[in-house]
Amino acid sequence: MKEQNKVLRGIGIVLSILLVVASFYLLYQLIKINVLPTKLLFLITIIFVLLDAIFTLLLCYYTRAVVSKIICVVITLVLIFGSCMGGYYISKTGSLLTNITNVTKHAKNTVSVVVKQSSDIKNKSQLNGLSVGTLRTIGTQGSSKALKELSKDGVVMNQSEYDSLSAMLEAFYNGEVDSIIINELSRSQILDMESYADFDNNTRVVYQTSYKVENTDKANAVSDITSKPFNVLISGSDTRGGFDENGRSDVIMVATVNPKTSTILLTSVPRDFYVTTACDAADGCMQGALDKITHTGIHGTNTTKRTVEQLLGIEINYTFKVGFDAVTELVDAVGGVDVTVVPGYAVNHFACMYNLSVHEGVNHLNGEQALAFARERYAYTEGDRQRTKNQQLVLMGIVDKITSPSIVQNYSSIMDAMSNTFSTTMSSSEISDLIKYQINNNPKWKIEQYMVDGTGDTLMCAELGDAASVMVPDQSTVKMAKDKINAVLAGKSADDVK
Structure with a gap:
């Protein structure tokens, strides 16, 4: 009987330690996320301290009957599991708040050199000496970057500039230029134009690069978001x-x-x-x-x-x-x-x-x-x-x-x-x-x-x-x-x- 009591008391001590650790984990996550009013957080803290104290005393000192001990163990396990799951869920919520408010400082733009599907051009080296259409005022940063990178690799192209996307596409399909440079963001715009709805199927990308632009979107915050509209x-x-x-x-x-x-x-x-x-x-x-x-x-x-x-x-x-x-x-x-x-x-x-x-x-x-x-x-x-x-x-x-x-x-x-x-x-x-x-x-x-x-x-x-x-x-x-x-x-x- 003494041996059995020692085992049960040992289990009680281990569970008490786990209960305290789980409770502190949950309270730490609650404090970290900072969404509860101070009075409510204080009340929750008092409740968990009391629960931990009560069940530690019951597990280690005051419950001697086997049935009572088992009941305390089961309730303690439920509290440990609940605290761990609660802390985990709150942690996921905290990660969500961090992620959605972590606005990227730069936006990525991807530009492509596009040729017709029927073209013999298979790779960027074959672009050397050929003509390419670019936009005169739209997306000039991307066009310049693509041409500069190609030039570093020994690929020099004859550039023809156009005032609009539709004019560049028309020149491309009419054979005035062998290729065009497009910002991939404009691909959906091209597909929206009835004349070029099949653009994805009759063209392909032979070279692609990307560049970043500063994201200038900033908050114009109100002084108190809970009282000001x-x-x-x-x-x-x-x-x-x-x-x-x-x-x-x-x-x-x-x-x-x-x-x-x-x-x-x-x-x-x-x-x-x-x-x-x-x-x-x-x-x-x-x-x-x-x-x-x-x-x-x-x-x-x-x-x-x-x-x-x-x-x-x-x-x-x-x-x-x-x-x-x-x-x-x-x-x-x-x-x-x-x-x-x-x-x-x-x-x-x-x-x-x-x-x-x-x-x-x-x-x-x-x-x-x-x-x-x-x-x-x-x-x-x-x-x-x-x-x-x-x-x-x-x-x-x-x-x-x-x-x-x-x-x-x-x-x-x-x-x-x-x-x-x-x-x-x-x-x-x-x-x-x-x-x-x-x-x-x-x-x-x-x-x-x-x-x-x-x-x-x-x-x-x-x-x-x-x-x-x-x-x-x-x-x-x-x-x-x-x-x-x-x-x-x-x-x-x-x-x-x-």
Whole structure:
């Protein structure tokens, strides 16, 4: 019996040590993430200290009966496991905050020397002495870098400059030049032009290089994010190379947040909105030129931000960049999202994913389907307007899943997916303050929505140097958007603005 008691007491001592270590691990992660109000953190600390003390005494001194000892051991194991898992989940949350607020200092641009698929040119050495088309004012830094690197390798090309992307492509297909240099960011623009929709299939890359440009997107922080209203630009990029690469802004929303009135206004701008560009980057951005707003993202989030500020006459405090292709991972991580299709908007086949269909009512979509649903415009008579509404539905579906209790089941994978999906100029301390505010005050947020509108047309776009399908702004809706944003900033409801 004495031998058995020694064994049980030894187990009790080991478990007590593990319990204290697990508790301190959890408390350390709670302190490190800094999202709990001081009073609540103090209360949790006292509770864990008391639990550790009680179960240490019970395990080592006061429980002598075998059954009582076993019960204490089981409860202690549960506490150890719970503390370790809790600390691990909090650690993953902390990593998420670090990742999404760690905005890259430079953006990567990749440039390619492209030849026709039918060309005999197989490698860069065969480019020597041949002609190459480049753009005169757009992406000149990339063209110069490619030609300079080729020259170092003994490959000298005869350069012909063109004023627009469409003019360069026309010369290339007509045989005026043997090759062209394109920024890979412009590939999607090329494919959007009807004449060059098959560009990927009838061309190939024989040389590629990259260069970096400074990311000038900075926060214009408010003094107290829990009491002062602020604007956030949500930019959904179509880039496939991660957050260190710029791409077209396929989703453009301004979230106006007023913590005092617990109001959030989402103002959407369709990607084809025809606007005057307010440039941030000097390398080829067409300052003051008319273009669709989606093209501003190619020159960085800050160019999109400045253009939206100019369009709506507002000040944007923070940016929130969403890698929309990475949304597929997040949607799959949360187990899919539910979107409600209103009567009259059922679709049998989507252009971007033919085997996808949606019916009236609630539809459950996986990651690939959610991305296709958010990108589709050809299946709707409203085109870009409906696509913008669908994007809002997908984002709200993600929010619903992330804020539901079921998040615990796949918490780790969800945190990893979110780390690869979002990037913001809001600091981790500001995000922590917002979480504390939510825990302390538990406000019931009212979410309002608005979308600027216009009429469809085909007009010259500066980035393309060619006419493309655009949405000409209805200035009355632009003014309405500005008035609604200012109303929320002033502590009123956007719904009161008529």
